[in-house]
Amino acid sequence: MDLSDSDLALVAALAEGLPLVSHPYRAVGAQLGLDEAEVIARIQAMRDGGIIRRFGIIVRHHELGFKANAMAVWAIPDGVVSEVGRVLGDAPEVTLCYRRPPRLPDWPYNLFCMVHGRDRGAVEESIQALVRRFDLGAYPHAVLFSTRRFKQTGARYGRPIPRAAAAE
Amino acid sequence: MIERAQASAGALSDPQRHRSEAQVESGGAKGAEAPARRLRGYEIDALDRRLLNEFQQDFPLADRPYAVLGERLGLDEDAVMDRLARLSRGGTISRVGAVFRPHAVGGSTLAAMAVPEHRLDEVADLVNAFPEVNHNYQREHRLNLWFVVTAPSQARVAEVLAEISRRAGLRVLDLPLLEHFHIDLGFDLKWT
Numbered sequence: 001m002d003l004s005d006s007d008l009a010l011v012a013a014l015a016e017g018l019p020l021v022s023h024p025y026r027a028v029g030a031q032l033g034l035d036e037a038e039v040i041a042r043i044q045a046m047r048d049g050g051i052i053r054r055f056g057i058i059v060r061h062h063e064l065g066f067k068a069n070a071m072a073v074w075a076i077p078d079g080v081v082s083e084v085g086r087v088l089g090d091a092p093e094v095t096l097c098y099r100r101p102p103r104l105p106d107w108p109y110n111l112f113c114m115v116h117g118r119d120r121g122a123v124e125e126s127i128q129a130l131v132r133r134f135d136l137g138a139y140p141h142a143v144l145f146s147t148r149r150f151k152q153t154g155a156r157y158g159r160p161i162p163r164a165a166a167a168e
Numbered sequence: 169m170i171e172r173a174q175a176s177a178g179a180l181s182d183p184q185r186h187r188s189e190a191q192v193e194s195g196g197a198k199g200a201e202a203p204a205r206r207l208r209g210y211e212i213d214a215l216d217r218r219l220l221n222e223f224q225q226d227f228p229l230a231d232r233p234y235a236v237l238g239e240r241l242g243l244d245e246d247a248v249m250d251r252l253a254r255l256s257r258g259g260t261i262s263r264v265g266a267v268f269r270p271h272a273v274g275g276s277t278l279a280a281m282a283v284p285e286h287r288l289d290e291v292a293d294l295v296n297a298f299p300e301v302n303h304n305y306q307r308e309h310r311l312n313l314w315f316v317v318t319a320p321s322q323a324r325v326a327e328v329l330a331e332i333s334r335r336a337g338l339r340v341l342d343l344p345l346l347e348h349f350h351i352d353l354g355f356d357l358k359w360t
Contacts, residue, residue, distance in 0.1 A: 003272075003273065008273065011268065012320075014265050015265070016265075017262075017263025017265040018263070018264040018265060020234070020249045020253055020256075022235075022249075023231060023232060024233065024264075025229075025231070036231060040229045040230075046266075047229075051273065052266045052267070052269070052272075053267055054266070054267040055229075055265070055266045056223050056225050056227035057219070057223045057252075058224070058265060058267065059220055059261055059262065060259055060261070063260045064260060071307065085349040088349065089348075089349025089350040094350065096348075097350045098278075098346075098350075099347040099348075099349070100344065101344070103341045103342075103343065106282075106311065106341060107280070107341055107343070142309065144307040144308055144314070145307065146305040146306065146314075147306045148292075148305065149305055149306075150293075150295070150305065150306065150315075151295075151296045151301060151304040152303050152304075153262075153302045153303075
């Protein structure tokens with residue numbers, strides 16, 4: 001699915017969240033010169049097309065009592081990293097799972113999983129369970145608990161720019 | 169001072185890879201345990217719990233979506249908006265909005281820095297000051313500051329990293345997303 005310039009403008013407007021007014025889609029459209037039905041149709045299309053993978057209430061873990069989070073990372077050989085990633089990404093303990101490039105010598109790890117829990121012990125247990133269940137013990141591994149949150153907001157895409165420039 | 173992907177140049181040559189990793193904020197732990205009930209001085213009740221848990225996906229695309237929520241919960245539209253406003257003020261709700269597929273729009277990356285302990289507050293403030301930074305955490309590692317940069321283009325993401333590196337006088341590791349493995353279904357709060 002390709003995004004039009006007006007879709008990109010809508011994406012930027014939605015980054016702030018839907019306003020708490022009776023007709024929120026109309027309010028969003030008013031900033032963009034779109035009517036209510038057009039806004040709804042474009043969001044629907046982006047949802048159906050997979051551009052928007054979730055549309056709804058976005059909660060904050062910490063405030064809901066999930067006080068601990070850790071980034072669990074592994075160094076997995078290139079040939080099997082995607083397979084291991086798919087397995088970990090489906091595990092119920094894992095909130096997010098990504099492959100990223102290693103940066104030697106500072107950072108040898110290429111597979112990243114976020115794990116949330118009520119406290120540190122719960123997160124540690126979850127990670128140990130993953131290591132046992134998927135036989136990950138042989139791979140270099142680190143667990144980076146977060147100790148302070150300096151900032152957490154939604155992504156801001158800023159003023160949308162034309163596709164040609166965005167694809168540079 | 170910024171390290172760019174080299175080992176993974178193949179994956180990065182796909183133009184889609186340049187477009188974004190979107191945001192990583194509140195993906196879904198599918199099986200989290202029961203959390204605390206008291207939030208900043210008020211008790212969240214059963215209807216709040218349903219609001220928080222049942223509308224993380226498939227939010228109504230109707231002219232008056234809060235009225236639709238109200239119909240399902242037995243509340244009127246104003247009562248739904250009042251509760252959402254209260255939960256937002258309390259910090260429980262980040263927003264009602266979209267989580268975009270990684271790479272779908274704009275550019276982004278995860279960045280890490282090794283900041284001397286005595287400079288951590290200063291450098292964290294410097295990083296936070298960029299509107300393109302949407303997450304910024306201290307973590308237990310020699311690389312102790314981790315943040316996500318999201319911008320309309322990958323070029324702007326690179327500029328932000330370069331500027332942070334220059335102002336802090338510290339190296340910034342750039343760890344762009346190469347592949348994602350998780351389908352975001354929201355965060356199951358499992359209240360009961």
